[in-house]
Amino acid sequence: MKLVRTLAFWLAAAIPALAAAQVTDIAAVAHLQGDARAKALVEGARREGEVMVYHSSQTEDLKPVFDAFTARYGVKVRDWRSSSENVVQRVIAETRAGKRDVDFIENNAPEMEALHREKMLLRMDSPYFADLRPGTLPQHREWATSTMDVFVAAYNTDKVRREELPRTYKDLADPRWKGRLGIEAEDQAWFGTLLHDLGERDGAKLFADIVSANGISLRKGHTLLANLVATGEIPLALTVYNYKPPQLKAKGGAIDWFVLPPAIAQLHAVAVTAKASHPFAASLLFDFFINEGQALLAARSFVPASGKVPSPFGDMPIKFIDPAEAIDKQDPWTRLYEDTFIKRAGK
Numbered sequence: 001m002k003l004v005r006t007l008a009f010w011l012a013a014a015i016p017a018l019a020a021a022q023v024t025d026i027a028a029v030a031h032l033q034g035d036a037r038a039k040a041l042v043e044g045a046r047r048e049g050e051v052m053v054y055h056s057s058q059t060e061d062l063k064p065v066f067d068a069f070t071a072r073y074g075v076k077v078r079d080w081r082s083s084s085e086n087v088v089q090r091v092i093a094e095t096r097a098g099k100r101d102v103d104f105i106e107n108n109a110p111e112m113e114a115l116h117r118e119k120m121l122l123r124m125d126s127p128y129f130a131d132l133r134p135g136t137l138p139q140h141r142e143w144a145t146s147t148m149d150v151f152v153a154a155y156n157t158d159k160v161r162r163e164e165l166p167r168t169y170k171d172l173a174d175p176r177w178k179g180r181l182g183i184e185a186e187d188q189a190w191f192g193t194l195l196h197d198l199g200e201r202d203g204a205k206l207f208a209d210i211v212s213a214n215g216i217s218l219r220k221g222h223t224l225l226a227n228l229v230a231t232g233e234i235p236l237a238l239t240v241y242n243y244k245p246p247q248l249k250a251k252g253g254a255i256d257w258f259v260l261p262p263a264i265a266q267l268h269a270v271a272v273t274a275k276a277s278h279p280f281a282a283s284l285l286f287d288f289f290i291n292e293g294q295a296l297l298a299a300r301s302f303v304p305a306s307g308k309v310p311s312p313f314g315d316m317p318i319k320f321i322d323p324a325e326a327i328d329k330q331d332p333w334t335r336l337y338e339d340t341f342i343k344r345a346g347k
Contacts, residue, residue, distance in 0.1 A: 027122070027123075029041070029044065029279045029280055029283050030122050030123060030124050030125060030272065030279070030283055031123075031125045032125075033125065033127070034127075037127070040280070041280050041283055041284040041287070042073060042284065043280075044279075044280025044281070044284075045073055045075045045278075045280040045281040045283075045284040046073065046074055046075065047280070048075070048278040048280055048281045049075060049076060049281075050075060050076040050077070050078060050278060050281065051075060051076075051077055051078070051103045051104055051278045051281035051282050051284075051285055052078045052079070052080075052101055052102050052103045052104065052277075052278070053066075053077060053078065053079040053080070053102075053103070053104045053105070053106060053285070054079070054080050054081075054082075054087050054090065054091060054102045054104075054105050054106075054107075055079060055080075055081050055087065055105070055106035055107065056081065056082065056083060056084040056087050056106065056107045056108065056111075057081070057106060057268070058081070058223065059079065059081050061243075061297075061300050061302070062079070062106065064296045064297075064299070064300065065288070065289065065293040065296050065297065066079065068288075068292065068293070068296060069284075069285055069288050069293075072288075072292075073284065075281050075284070075285075077285070080102075084107050084108045084111045085111070087105065087107050087111065088107070088111045088114055088115060090102075091105065091115060091120060091273070092115070092118060092120065095118075095120050095273075095275065100273075100275050100276070100277045101277070102273050102276075103272065103273055103276040103277060103278045103279070103281065103282035104270065104271070104272055104273070104276070104282040104285050104286065105121075105270065105271045105272075105273065106146065106268070106269070106270050106289075107268070107269065107271075108149075108266055108267070108268055108269070109143065109145065109266065109267035109268065109269045109321070109323040109326075110189065110321070110323040110326040110327055112142075112143040112269045112271055112323065113138070113143075113323035113324055113326075113327055114327055115143075115271070116138075116140060116142045116143065117327075119274065120273060120274050120275075121142035121143060121271045121272065121273065121274055122142065122271070122272045122273065122274045122276070122279075123140065123141050123142050124141055124142070124144065124271075124272060124283070124286060125141070126144065126286060126287050126290065127287070128287055128290045128291045128306070129141070129144065129290075131290070131291070131306045131307055131308050132144065132145060132290065132305050132306060132307070133145075133148075133305055133306070133307050135320055136148070136267060136305045136320070138323070142271060143269040143270065143271040144269060144270060144271075144286070144289075144290055144305070145267045145268065145269050145290075145305040146268055146269060146270045146289050146290060146293070146294075146297065146305055147268045147297050147302040147303055147304060147305060148265040148266075148267060148268070148302075148303040148304075148305060148318065148320070149241045149242065149243070149265060149266045149267075149268050149302075149303070150241070150242040150259075150263055150264070150265040150303055150313060150318060151187070151190050151238075151239045151240070151241065151242075151263070151264050151265065151266070152240055152241075152242045152245070152257040152258065152259055152263075153165075153166075153236065153237065153238050153239075153240070153257065153258055153259070153260050154225075154226055154229045154236070154237045154240040154244070154245045154255055154256070154257045155229065155235060155236045155237075155255070155256060155257070155258070156229050156230065156231075156232045156234070156235050156236075156254050156255060157254045157255065157256050158232060158254045159180075159232050159235040159254075160180075160235050160236055162256075164176065165258055166260065167260075168260065168261075169198070169206060169207070169210075169260055170206065172210045172214070172238075173206070173209060173210050173213060173214070175213070175214070177210075177214045177236065178213070178214040178215065179214065179215055180214070180234075180235040180236055181210075181214060181215065181216045181217065181234075181235075181236055181237075181238065182216060182217040182218070182219060182225060182228065182229070182234035182236065182237040182238070183216055183217070183218055183219075183225075183237065183238045183239050183341060184218070184219060184220070184221070184222050184225050184237075184239045184240075185218040185219060185220045185342070186220065186334075186337075187239045187337070188330070188333040188334045188336070188337035189266065189321045189326040189330075189333060190239055190264055190266070190321065191207075191333065191336070191337050191340070192325075192326070192329055192333035192336070192337075193264050193319060193321045193322070194262070194264060196319075197262050197319075200336075204336060204339075204340055207340050207341070208339075208340050208344060211340065211341055211344040212344055216341060217234055218341060218342060219234070222239070222240055222241045222244065223244060225237050225239070225240055226240045226241070226244035226245060226248060226255070227248065227253075229245075229255050230245075230248045230249075230253030230254060230255040231253075232254065238260070240257065241266075242257065242301070242303060242312070242313075243300060243301035243302045243303075244301075245257040246301040247300070247301055259313075259316070262317070262319050263313065263316055263317065263318045263319065264318070264319050264320075264321065265303070265318050265319070265320050265321065266320075266321050267305075267320055267321065267323065270285075270286055270289045270290070271286070272286050290305060290306060291306070294306040294308065294309045295309050298310070
């Protein structure tokens with residue numbers, strides 16, 4: 001009888017501990033639902049105290065989200081920023097080496113899809129998925145779109161009159177654009193997606209003719225390209241992310257933007273790593289990004305993924321670069337891009 005009572009006492013003490021241990025399992029954390037999810041994530045995140053984020057966006061653009069998250073939950077956000085390619089390479093290298101430094105990733109969707117294929121991301125079941133715009137959440141749910149980086153044409157308002165702006169890509173063949181055009185050096189996914197509409201042969205020929213006749217300046221980095229437009233070094237750039245011209249204009253830059261149809265967007269996404277050291281904090285930050293964080297990102301001129309926050313593009317149709325296609329066709333798209341822009345621009 002004494003043994004039974006002892007065993008019963010041990011079980012009574014052990015069951016809550018076992019339940020708590022189960023809830024700290026990374027997969028279990030991701031799949032919690034309802035009030036239990038919110039309560040467990042907040043309590044667990046506060047116990048963990050911090051979350052490590054690797055991201056490719058400019059730190060100043062994400063800082064409002066990080067600061068608001070810390071202010072609300074008391075959880076410190078540590079971060080490391082680099083190019084989208086470097087983020088992927090570091091995550092893969094550290095994971096294969098058994099390191100568990102990174103908890104949360106913010107990066108372009110094709111790079112996220114690459115990490116999905118490497119089985120390095122955690123499937124999430126966020127209650128805020130229902131708010132996301134159609135086409136912004138993959139079926140595997142290992143990443144979710146946080147913002148949509150829409151490619152826009154940006155122009156220097158001192159060097160280009162609004163009434164002379166091109167209405168179609170064909171208008172760029174006009175001699176008035178000779179020596180006045182610029183483009184980002186690695187936008188092959190934008191180009192490949194655009195050619196779905198223009199036709200690969202006809203579209204490639206059109207741009208080859210434009211570059212041969214009027215030339216084009218290639219610059220590495222969308223932020224750099226936008227800055228060069230604002231300073232007037234490049235009067236008209238074809239592939240600037242939509243949020244940069246408003247940011248630069250607010251600082252006094254002579255820059256504005258418009259859309260050459262069709263509007264094409266690169267999805268920018270967030271994810272929790274499969275072996276996160278701080279799974280509660282990472283999952284809580286994931287929910288925060290696609291819920292409260294959406295208005296904060298919109299205030300920085302980003303296009304929010306949540307349908308609850310207005311888009312600066314209104315109801316304009318936007319085509320998304322398919323992340324899987326961008327990976328599968330990277331080599332042929334890159335060759336076509338180089339043949340059309342880089343090689344011809346160098347002639």
